Amino acid sequence: MREIDITQWKQVGEGGNGKTYVNPAEPGVILKVNSARLNTREAVEKEFYTSRAAKDLGLSVPEAKEMVRVGNAYGTITQLIKPKRSLSRICCDEPARIEEMAQLLCARGKELFATPCNTTFFPSRKQQLTRALAKIQFVGKKNRRRIEAFAQSIPESDTCSHGDFQMGNIILSGEQHYWIDLDRLGHGDPMFDIGHLYMLCNVYSRIKRACDLFHMTRPQLQCFWNAFATAYTGKDDHADFDRQARRFACLDVILRYEFATPTLPEKLFFALYIHRLAKGIQRPPA
Numbered sequence: 001m002r003e004i005d006i007t008q009w010k011q012v013g014e015g016g017n018g019k020t021y022v023n024p025a026e027p028g029v030i031l032k033v034n035s036a037r038l039n040t041r042e043a044v045e046k047e048f049y050t051s052r053a054a055k056d057l058g059l060s061v062p063e064a065k066e067m068v069r070v071g072n073a074y075g076t077i078t079q080l081i082k083p084k085r086s087l088s089r090i091c092c093d094e095p096a097r098i099e100e101m102a103q104l105l106c107a108r109g110k111e112l113f114a115t116p117c118n119t120t121f122f123p124s125r126k127q128q129l130t131r132a133l134a135k136i137q138f139v140g141k142k143n144r145r146r147i148e149a150f151a152q153s154i155p156e157s158d159t160c161s162h163g164d165f166q167m168g169n170i171i172l173s174g175e176q177h178y179w180i181d182l183d184r185l186g187h188g189d190p191m192f193d194i195g196h197l198y199m200l201c202n203v204y205s206r207i208k209r210a211c212d213l214f215h216m217t218r219p220q221l222q223c224f225w226n227a228f229a230t231a232y233t234g235k236d237d238h239a240d241f242d243r244q245a246r247r248f249a250c251l252d253v254i255l256r257y258e259f260a261t262p263t264l265p266e267k268l269f270f271a272l273y274i275h276r277l278a279k280g281i282q283r284p285p286a
Contacts, residue, residue: 001069004031015168015213017181022080029065033075037260038183044074047183051078053121054182057160059112061179081178087167091224092215102227105167108177109193110232115160117187125161125188125255126154132257138271143278147254150247150281157189163259165193166200167224168214184259192255194232195248201225203249203273243280250277 009021009031018034034043044067051064063079085093087101129151139147162169163184171178204210205221214221229238229245253270256262262270 001067001074004068004070004075006033006070015181017183026077028080029077030062030080031068031070031075031077033070033073039073041074043183044076048076050122050185051076051182053118054179054185057115057118059115059160059179060177061182081171081173084171084173084178086169086171088214088216090172091167091220095220098220098223099227101167102224103231104177105170106228106231108170108179109165109190112160112162112179113190113193117158117160119158119187122160123186124156125163125186125192126151126156128186128258129251129255132254135257136254136270136274137267139274143275146278146281147250147274151251154189154191158187159190161186161188161190161192163193163196165196166214167216189248191244191248192251194245195250196252197228198225198242198245199249199252201228202246203277246277246280250274250281253277 006021008025009023011019011021012030013020017038018032021031021033022029023031033039034047048064048067051061054061055063062081064076065079066077068075068077087105091098091101133144133148133151136144162179162182163186164181169179169181171180200210200214201221201224205218211217211221216224229241230236232238233241235241250273253274256270
């Protein structure tokens, strides 16, 4: 891998998974350096080759060009999309467009969920959930049994699932959209992605740091969810859809064990929300 001198690059962005940089000497590309918990050669290679495979599926993604070393860390160089704004940034700058952006995420999401996935290369979300269930701690036997029964009832699907489906991971450049942060791309029931969005808009939105990451307030995130759910179902009354999304939000918390090892405080935090969300999952037969 080529060695990058980070002092020659200017930071232009920061998200939950890392920081991004540009360099006038290398126009047309952007450098992403993952946050410490994701900054391994394995993680960077996974993101790089996943992005390339996603493009092979016909998904609209920035072109992954090169993996590089940044001191003792790793990074990826990809196509620079310019001008561009994420849906979350548009919602922040122009709150009157929140409903429009939610409808756009819905439309592009439905296209994603209808795209056949390479099941040989990309992982099964249901199989990831099964592995994660074996790792979770601080969850009572009744809730674990309830969750496991629900997980087993979910049919396999060969269509695409983003894994981090939210308004910050789709960017616009003019009329063109691009999916970003594809390291969790897999295949599975679309409700896995929708449960993740529900979790962000209705649960994590209580946490200031989460709101700051998406440049949106809790009321704005809840407004976004309401507009998304209305567009997705075609109904003003989407209470049944919300209940199903809440069930999958419980699974979304568990899936975090598949993607990273939580700290002890995070395990306790996740256990609290698993307990709360599991109440909406129907009890299995005795």
